[in-house]
Amino acid sequence: MITMGDVARIAGVSASTVSHVLNGTRKVDTVTRQRVEAAIEETGYRRNVVARSLAAGRTHTVGLSISALTNPYFGSLVHAVEQALSDAGYVLIVGDSHDHVESEKRVTDSLLDRQVDGMIVAPAAGSERLTLPEITRTGTPLVLIDRGVDIGCDQVGPENFSSARALTKHLLDRGHRRIGVVRGLAGISSTTERFDGYCAALTGRGIAVEDTLVLDGESSTDVAEREVHALMSGENRPTALVSLNNAMTIGTLKAVRGLGLSIPSDVAFVCYDDFEWADLFEPRLTAAAQDVETIGTTAVELLLRRMRGDDGAPHQIRVPTTFHHRNSCGCT
């Protein structure tokens, strides 16, 4: 391996000068610089970022713990984050927590061990007692993404409550009174907030929330499919359904299709989360779409600010969703 020392020797300067031309950290005479550059060119020297990180005390690296890389939603998130970071000269290390605290702990520990300069976490349920305290303890700048947690740190996520309420209201406006709901994974804020939005819409019209109409799809499309299947094949089924995240939507649609029911004539449907290819689904889904791009870039902005030393009060940012009015709700 060619080191800075080699380059220095060939250029007839000190290692420190080579370092400075490489980093532009102090003025170097044009001639000397050219000699150094020539030597670099000649040897094909590459800086060793590991050594650099150790000496400088920062790695220019940011860790991201995400809960499900296979979910296209998170795919876009990773992309947005990666983009914003690389623009700022950082690289991204990703880990998948599979929405499981133990797994998340492994991921974040490994990230911490690698001396990441900052960390973005989409917390799993239970995160606040196992992994987040440890991150805070090390003093690593942290921003939470997607889901909130009751802890004093920067957070950015989608607007949940009023978006879910708006979806539900839309169904009410169309005359539906028995509206089923399919919730996502229990124990995370987005599930709770969206469900609260659903409840608020109902009670706002003087309709009680009926337990039998509340389904838990956990995080799995399969579970959602089973639950919806059961509900929709029973007596006295609802005339409309609202799904609270994209995985639940898939499960719901499969169940409905499996029963030979059609949307919206047999049952109206609206959902939280949009799909890139929503236009190709049949029926076209009325949905509240998250602005994943903005969520990702905002998270990075907040993080960079902290990494630069800002220690003001934590920000909690909610990115609004967009209502896509298509026809699964029964409107034409």
Add this chain to the structure above:
Amino acid sequence: MITMGDVARIAGVSASTVSHVLNGTRKVDTVTRQRVEAAIEETGYRRNVVARSLAAGRTHTVGLSISALTNPYFGSLVHAVEQALSDAGYVLIVGDSHDHVESEKRVTDSLLDRQVDGMIVAPAAGSERLTLPEITRTGTPLVLIDRGVDIGCDQVGPENFSSARALTKHLLDRGHRRIGVVRGLAGISSTTERFDGYCAALTGRGIAVEDTLVLDGESSTDVAEREVHALMSGENRPTALVSLNNAMTIGTLKAVRGLGLSIPSDVAFVCYDDFEWADLFEPRLTAAAQDVETIGTTAVELLLRRMRGDDGAPHQIRVPTTFHHRNSCGCT
């Protein structure tokens, strides 16, 4: 920051002993070990992987350069790779090349600077003259993924030629003679091979490949949509279409829908690449599905082998696709 020295002092041993209990690299008396473990516990010590990497000469890190993180196909690939690596004790650093060599060069340079122990690359067009040689020069183990390049190194990708041929044949078997094709990005092997498969099917039946029926969607669904729109709204349009990757499929379907045509009655359709939610599309697509999981894990296997020092002849692995016979082709 608490260092190994601190732990050593508290435990009343040398740093070297602490290192050995941490890594299990030599026998340590039970009592001493316990003292060390107590000190670690007490101080909340975390190993510094950066220092460790510098001293040991390896980072336990693998780089992945991917062409489009937003494409769900690559999302699953990243997931499979991350999983396999983390099982083997490595962490993944991802970079997005946006299917552009210059961008790819930046990504891989940064990965190389960070001393990754190995690298997985989904090469962009032009990779073989700009970025791959540099990787090879540094001696970093490399495996190519998704697309092949004419260079002597490990590669793993989907089967392209005969899968595309089979799709096209299926259309021919149903009596179609004028079959349009929508190609992906020019200059990458998967595009070429799949197109060759299409041609082989036609010429195998004595049908000439007609230029006007060959569309280039580049990498963009928008371009694909425009091209298909033009073709299908012209005179003498084909009776069937084959799309050669998922982005092209989206574009094609949008164009067809936009024209008010229906599949398969107005035009039959088959595609390379499946969608996770293919069942919810209307019509349900007849497709050749890649086994992304296997591609990812195989790539990691090959890489780990190289990283362990194997320097046998390069492997070129083709993972077969699965033919999903649904009804966009016109079969019931």
Add this chain to the structure above:
DNA sequence: CTGAAAGCGCTAACAA
């Protein structure tokens, strides 16, 4: 079974 000591390749005072 354990410790001392020499680096890994680089950065950043401090001097000159």
Add this chain to the structure above:
DNA sequence: TTGTTAGCGCTTTCAG
């Protein structure tokens, strides 16, 4: 404008 030097925190011979 440049060089010298002392680390960064760890691994790993080599002795004991």
